[in-house]
Amino acid sequence: xxxxxxxxxxxxxxxxxxxxxxxxxxxxxxxxxxxxxxxxxxxxxxxxxxxxxxxxxxxxxxxxxxxxxxxxxxxxxxxxxxxxxxxxxxxxxxxxxxxxxxxxxxxxxxxxxxxxxxxxxxxxxxxxxxxxxxxxxxxxxxxxxxxxxxxxxxxxxxxxxxxxxxxxxxxxxxxxxxxxxxxxxxxxxxxxxxxxxxxxxxxxxxxxxxxxxxxxxxxxxxxxxxxxxxxxxxxxxxxxxxxxxxxxxxxxxxxxxxxxxxxxxxxxxxxxxxxxxxxxxxxxxxxxxxxxxxxxxxxxxxxxxxxxxxxxxxxxxxxxxxxxxxxxxxxxxxxxxxxxxxxxxxxxxxxxxxxxxxxxxxxxxxxxxxxxxxxxxxxxxxxxxxxxxxxxxxxxxxxxxxxxxxxxxxxxxxxxxxxxxxxxxxxxxxxxxxxxxxxxxxxxxxxxxxxxxxxxxxxxx
Amino acid sequence: xxxxxxxxxxxxxxxxxxxxxxxxxxxxxxxxxxxxxxxxxxxxxxxxxxxxxxxxxxxxxxxxxxxxxxxxxxxxxxxxxxxxxxxxxxxxxxxxxxxxxxxxxxxxxxxxxxxxxxxxxxxxxxxxxxxxxxxxxxxxxxxxxxxxxxxxxxxxxxxxxxxxxxxxxxxxxxxxxxxxxxxxxxxxxxxxxxxxxxxxxxxxxxxxxxxxxxxxxxxxxxxxxxxxxxxxxxxxxxxxxxxxxxxxxxxxxxxxxxxxxxxxxxxxxxxxxxxxxxxxxxxxxxxxxxxxxxxxxxxxxxxxxxxxxxxxxxxxxxxxxxxxxxxxxxxxxxxxxxxxxxxxxxxxxxxxxxxxxxxxxxxxxxxxxxxxxxxxxxxxxxx
Numbered sequence: 001x002x003x004x005x006x007x008x009x010x011x012x013x014x015x016x017x018x019x020x021x022x023x024x025x026x027x028x029x030x031x032x033x034x035x036x037x038x039x040x041x042x043x044x045x046x047x048x049x050x051x052x053x054x055x056x057x058x059x060x061x062x063x064x065x066x067x068x069x070x071x072x073x074x075x076x077x078x079x080x081x082x083x084x085x086x087x088x089x090x091x092x093x094x095x096x097x098x099x100x101x102x103x104x105x106x107x108x109x110x111x112x113x114x115x116x117x118x119x120x121x122x123x124x125x126x127x128x129x130x131x132x133x134x135x136x137x138x139x140x141x142x143x144x145x146x147x148x149x150x151x152x153x154x155x156x157x158x159x160x161x162x163x164x165x166x167x168x169x170x171x172x173x174x175x176x177x178x179x180x181x182x183x184x185x186x187x188x189x190x191x192x193x194x195x196x197x198x199x200x201x202x203x204x205x206x207x208x209x210x211x212x213x214x215x216x217x218x219x220x221x222x223x224x225x226x227x228x229x230x231x232x233x234x235x236x237x238x239x240x241x242x243x244x245x246x247x248x249x250x251x252x253x254x255x256x257x258x259x260x261x262x263x264x265x266x267x268x269x270x271x272x273x274x275x276x277x278x279x280x281x282x283x284x285x286x287x288x289x290x291x292x293x294x295x296x297x298x299x300x301x302x303x304x305x306x307x308x309x310x311x312x313x314x315x316x317x318x319x320x321x322x323x324x325x326x327x328x329x330x331x332x333x334x335x336x337x338x339x340x341x342x343x344x345x346x347x348x349x350x351x352x353x354x355x356x357x358x359x360x361x362x363x364x365x366x367x368x369x370x371x372x373x374x375x376x377x378x379x380x381x382x383x384x385x386x387x388x389x390x391x392x393x394x395x396x397x398x399x400x401x402x403x404x405x406x407x408x409x410x411x412x413x414x415x416x417x418x419x420x421x422x423x424x425x426x427x428x429x430x431x432x433x434x435x436x437x438x439x440x441x442x443x444x445x446x447x448x449x450x451x452x453x454x455x456x457x458x459x460x461x
Numbered sequence: 462x463x464x465x466x467x468x469x470x471x472x473x474x475x476x477x478x479x480x481x482x483x484x485x486x487x488x489x490x491x492x493x494x495x496x497x498x499x500x501x502x503x504x505x506x507x508x509x510x511x512x513x514x515x516x517x518x519x520x521x522x523x524x525x526x527x528x529x530x531x532x533x534x535x536x537x538x539x540x541x542x543x544x545x546x547x548x549x550x551x552x553x554x555x556x557x558x559x560x561x562x563x564x565x566x567x568x569x570x571x572x573x574x575x576x577x578x579x580x581x582x583x584x585x586x587x588x589x590x591x592x593x594x595x596x597x598x599x600x601x602x603x604x605x606x607x608x609x610x611x612x613x614x615x616x617x618x619x620x621x622x623x624x625x626x627x628x629x630x631x632x633x634x635x636x637x638x639x640x641x642x643x644x645x646x647x648x649x650x651x652x653x654x655x656x657x658x659x660x661x662x663x664x665x666x667x668x669x670x671x672x673x674x675x676x677x678x679x680x681x682x683x684x685x686x687x688x689x690x691x692x693x694x695x696x697x698x699x700x701x702x703x704x705x706x707x708x709x710x711x712x713x714x715x716x717x718x719x720x721x722x723x724x725x726x727x728x729x730x731x732x733x734x735x736x737x738x739x740x741x742x743x744x745x746x747x748x749x750x751x752x753x754x755x756x757x758x759x760x761x762x763x764x765x766x767x768x769x770x771x772x773x774x775x776x777x778x779x780x781x782x783x784x785x786x787x788x789x790x791x792x793x794x795x796x797x798x799x800x801x802x803x804x805x806x807x808x809x810x811x812x813x814x815x816x817x818x819x820x821x822x823x824x825x826x827x828x829x830x831x832x833x834x835x836x837x838x839x840x841x842x843x844x
Contacts, residue, residue, distance in 0.1 A: 366519070367519055367537065368537060368538065368541075369538070372538070374537075374538070374541060376519075392541075393537075395517065395787050395788045395790075396517060396787075396788075397517075398513075398514075398517045399517045399518050399519060402514070414520050414736075414737045415520065415736040415737040415748075416519035416520045416736060416737070417519050417520075417521075417522055417523075417536040417537055417736065418536060418537035418538055
């Protein structure tokens with residue numbers, strides 16, 4: 001067997017680390033491409049691959065069972081499943097993945113699809129209180145469902161990104177009192193900017209959410225039995241709450257790659273447009289690939305910036321490109337040119353987006369009315385259209401995707417249906433990326449001024 | 462096949478009744494020019510990629526046709542407001558299935574003892590009217606009045622003289638009846654769409670009447686044709702008819718393939734107008750021009766569907782345009798699917814040894830809502 005034959009279509013050993021959406025779709029695509037070698041999927045959760053988007057929606061509301069979100073299988077997949085055991089190291093020289101059980105799994109080609117996990121509450125003691133949860137996995141959802149079913153006095157949601165907003169929406173549908181605390185000026189500000197985020201403010205308030213923007217939670221406090229009872233905010237107020245859902249985004253699962261020599265870190269696993277992973281010197285490898293939430297790749301439409309996208313469609317489509325390239329020769333390889341899309345359902349509104357809104361500086365409403373919560377907004381960067389978001393206007397998305405692919409001029413000059421009276425671009429008001437949010441910082445502890453103390457919190461991985 | 466005319470004549474040939482039974486070779490010819498300027502100045506678009514792009518293009522207004530004041534002929538925001546309201550009061554999912562089965566069973570029961578039936582007059586015609594009356598909330602005793610109204614209003618599209626007056630009279634009678642029913646529902650709510658809309662704040666009676674009329678008309682002849690085209694297609698493919706008899710679940714993919722292969726709305730001739738210059742496949746459709754979307758041609762585009770002239774219910778990735786798309790995607794698609802699934806599965810199960818008596822059968826005049834006027838079938842009996 002020669003070196004180049006190791007993982008041809010005909011044979012060899014492929015190991016996929018990560019058994020969620022990207023891992024499963026890559027495995028299916030490998031078989032569809034005609035790969036006949038051995039295929040091993042390693043997953044840290046004990047479950048077969050399941051779909052996550054319903055977890056913060058139908059499953060949380062009890063309209064769908066957590067077990068019903070298993071991902072449909074395209075076909076019988078001949079693969080060996082190693083579920084419930086995380087990978088904990090990678091040896092590129094020996095071409096082996098080490099599992100937490102100590103077992104070594106050899107490979108000819110490797111796909112890294114370890115995804116992300118929920119960013120935990122930074123204070124470990126407070127995070128350990130009963131009633132303090134995150135929402136990422138099926139188990140997380142089951143735990144949150146139990147807490148909500150117990151009829152809490154009030155639910156606190158920390159962070160008003162998409163997940164936090166969907167949780168708040170579900171709580172209101174369950175008629176639970178809920179307070180959302182968001183450090184930025186509006187919900188969804190990081191993804192969509194504060195101008196569009198201000199529409200989300202109205203959505204929260206109209207549905208009875210106690211929304212506090214520009215405010216941070218400083219501490220969570222439990223009772224003598226270790227159950228959450230109170231939250232302290234940096235505006236000096238306190239909240240009596242029995243449940244706190246920490247929705248502060250995610251961390252990329254790259255710790256297991258420390259020492260592997262790959263270009264992997266807190267921002268993800270860097271790879272080229274063909275999903276081949278860079279080593280720590282920026283030299284591309286030929287037998288290690290990445291796909292899904294954990295992958296960072298350069299996108300030509302967005303100035304070749306490295307994007308790491310935590311979107312469902314990204315996991316599916318990037319996995320397919322990675323799988324194709326894993327069993328193809330250099331001349332047959334395909335670039336990953338997918339224009340990102342994502343959706344969210346909250347407060348009865350379907351929010352859909354295409355492109356990368358946060359790559360833009362300006363925003364313009366081209367269709368509908370923000371006051372009526374039904375509109376299309378486009379984002380522009382240096383005279384080009386780079387993103388679009390729709391509130392209950394998702395049927396137009398394909399048109400705007402093409403505009404982004406074509407690098408259409410911004411602001412758009414064409415006449416279209418449902419044009420708002422005023423059509424002028426305004427600054428989109430994304431949070432200033434120069435303000436460090438993940439670096440080291442100083443944290444105040446103690447609740448009354450007499451108890452105040454300050455501690456350095458190091459940067460999180 | 463006779464010689465084709467110049468490309469510009471193709472639309473005329475498609476509209477010519479002589480080609481009603483099989484317009485598909487003309488559509489294939491049409492696709493050679495994806496965006497064709499017709500003699501009347503409108504632009505005829507026939508390839509899948511171009512049609513789907515225009516369906517979702519906000520530079521295309523949908524106000525060029527006759528919508529009768531209903532949302533089908535409106536752009537947003539008016540369209541969105543009325544359609545959304547109608548959606549929340551139109552029950553068309555699994556819960557309607559027993560009702561559909563009851564109506565179809567009753568109509569097939571009436572075929573007992575006969576050796577010859579007409580799929581159109583005996584089933585496809587009366588069935589959708591009964592279904593839509595139930596959805597609107599028309600009391601059972603008034604339903605018989607709707608059958609002649611529906612028939613008369615639909616003949617409005619028939620170019621023969623004298624039909625228009627009949628249609629106009631039927632429409633004003635039906636509008637008057639629905640207005641009265643809506644006023645009664647405002648005082649005393651009942652089941653169905655009309656009562657639900659009457660309870661919505663700020664919903665004008667004329668808007669409700671327009672929605673009711675739209676659902677009756679748009680949900681009627683389309684469904685009639687889908688059932689008749691479906692039975693015709695099955696009788697031309699006896700192997701599939703036998704499969705369906707043994708496996709009623711085949712009706713689901715079979716109806717999807719039918720919507721691709723013989724779409725009940727073949728083309729949209731007047732509704733769409735360009736609000737700006739639009740470049741499509743290298744041709745610029747100028748601002749103000751009418752756009753003709755030939756859905757039936759796009760549905761057989763070999764660049765999108767492998768072996769497109771083959772009827773294959775096992776086809777994968779069947780994203781047909783039989784229900785259009787974008788914001789004007791068929792409002793009653795879920796209901797229509799179930800209506801036709803139930804009808805075809807029951808016909809396959811209960812008709813003994815059905816044979817086509819006339820192939821091709823006589824077609825209606827209408828080139829847009831294309832389908833057989835009659836579909837005479839010989840049977841040995843009814844199970």
